[in-house]
Amino acid sequence: MVPLSSSLHILQPRLDLYMKPLLSPRKLLFCRTFCSIASAPSPTENGGGGGRSGALVPAPEMERIDVNPPKGTRDFPPEEMRLRNWLFGHFREVSRLFGFEEVDFPVLESEALFIRKAGEEIRDQLYCFEDRGNRRVALRPELTPSLARLVIQKGKSAPLPLKWFAVGQCWRYERMTRGRRREHYQWNMDIIGVPEVTAEAELISSIVTFFKRIGITSSDVGFKVSSRKVLQEVLRCYSVPDELFGKVCIIIDKIEKLPTDVIKKDLKSAGIAEEAVQELLQLLTVKSLTKLEEKLGHAGEAVTDLKQLFWLAEKFGYSEWIQFDASVVRGLAYYTGIVFEGFDREGKLRAICGGGRYDRLLSTFGGDDIPACGFGFGDAVIVELLKEKGLLPDLGLEVHDIVCALDHDLLGPAATVATILREKGQSVDLVLESKSLKWVFKRAARINARRLILVGNTEWQKGMVGVKILSSGEQFEIKLNEL
Known part of the structure; x- marks a missing residue:
């Protein structure tokens, strides 16, 4: 390495001028403006024939499109995408630590897959339609039915136990509340083939x-x-038929949302005797x-x-995290044993996650039952909780190098430098136009670049480039093959 000299030396006063604000960067706010451009039709398009070919024809007024995403869905601009990738990265890393393999399924499934599992009442919550082949299909509202379908499809070719996880987008048309959207992503982990607790x-x-891991x-x-x-x-003590069990669980699952009198009325309407209703409600307080x-x-x-x-x-080391609560039954009918819900201790948010054992789900779809359990963990509620606790990470864009040509004729050599660095695994932002150094330094601050690589004519002829370490202000020249 040699001190910065030659054509870069001439730029030293300007480099020093822009270094001071760079060493104490402030977040820059950018406003993006969208506009619509309507093209005027040609005379023939406007009716053709008799008009003069050079006549100006007024452009038709185009209706401005709604730039907001559909209600209940989200865009993911870069700053939101960084948060999503951070969150999903933890989902995947935890799954890896526990020896799970990742799977995925089509977002679009047969409508019958979900109705078979949850009954006709779920139809009102589905985004469903008939495709061009006259098949009834739906966007998946959850991942477990798709998992069951894949397990049945694999049959005995998949050796048990299966430890699978998925991070997938789900759709459910329902009333929106804090942490609940009509579109969300869900992290599922499932163990298939283990009957023990x-x-x-x-x-x-x-x-x-x-x-x-997330604090x-x-x-x-x-x-x-x-x-x-x-x-x-x-229920067995009161000779309640097994076919009513699922309906009872769905009613009881609403116990924190509805008055007790409403729960009693719904249980009686389902065919549960008064004495059994009283015993159930008393038990749920345990x-x-x-x-x-x-x-x-x-x-x-x-x-x-x-x-x-x-x-x-106790053996896993999380005794302080769990507590018994008889009122937890989970609303999904396919659960058969232990069920659990993650909850916010301050009570400001809905359930963070939930799951349990579902040993008889596969027979619902015509397969052989296999012991199974799993959980679903949505992305929306946990983000709300992180906001509440002040734990959202600061995830600004970070780039190793920003490469800038000091002359328009050096854009090609600058591209060569960027390619060399990228092949070495560096993230590189190449300045694609002739820009002032002031613009380049502002760009470097916005993307949190670590180094500025300057391609000057005199240095390039010697096979060298200028380097500026943006955190310290240190600058030097270096041979291209040593960069």
Whole structure:
């Protein structure tokens, strides 16, 4: 390396002038203006024939298009895309740490796939239509039915257990609230082929690991845990038919959103006797395993599974994150055992994530049942929580080098320099036009460039370029093959 000289030396006063604001960069605000340009039609397009060919024809007035995304959906400009990539990067890294493999499915699925799983009532929440082949299709509202379809398709060619995860876009037409949109992305992790509670314990551990990575603690978030078997044991005592179980769970899942009188009325309308309704509502107030055991005894599957899960939580090291809550049943009908929900301890947000065991889902689609459990974790609520806690990361654009030609005739050599650096793995912003140094320094500040590479005529003839370290102001010349 040699000190900056030759043609670059002449520019030294200007380099020094622009270095001071660069060393203390401020965020620049840019306003982007969109305009519509309407082309005037030719005379023939305007009716043709008799008019003079040189006559001016007024351009038709074009209706301005709505530049907002459809209601309930989002654009991802660069700053939002950086946040999304950061979040999804943690989803994928945690999944990798736990030995899961990534899968994906079509965003567009057969409408019957979701109606078979959730019943006709879900049709009102689907973005569905008939395609040109007269097939009823829908944008997926969740990922689990697609997962079940793929597991059935693979059959015995996929050795168990399967540990799969996916990060996919989902669509659900419903009322929007904070953290709930009609379009969202969901992180799913599923374990197929493990009947033991160790699978649920592993899944909760993975979510806890994710929270810790992004700065969320057990004082911010907890998990409410219960089991569908708790309700089953109570309903069996009152000879409630098994076919009513799913409907009861859907009603009870709304217990925090609706008055108790409404829940009672809905349960009675579903065919549940008054005595059974009272017993159910009393049971749903239980918040400890000890009290649950007093009511159900210690021999039932529900208590056994839950005690095993809490024991495993100690071994995994997340006991302070979980608590028993009999009111958690999850609204989806396919759950069969332990269920859990991640919640904001301040109570400002809806459920952050949720999941559980679904051992009988595959038979719903005509396959053989396989023990399975999993969870879904949406992207919208966690971003709201990070905002609440002041934990959103500062994710400005970062570029290694900005390369600038000092003369228009040197744009080609500047492109060569950029290519050499990119082949070495450097991120490079090449100035594509002849621009003033003032513009270049502002650009460097906006993209957080680390170095400025200047291609000057005298230096290029010697096989060298000028380099300026933007954080310190140090500058020097260096041979191209040493760059």
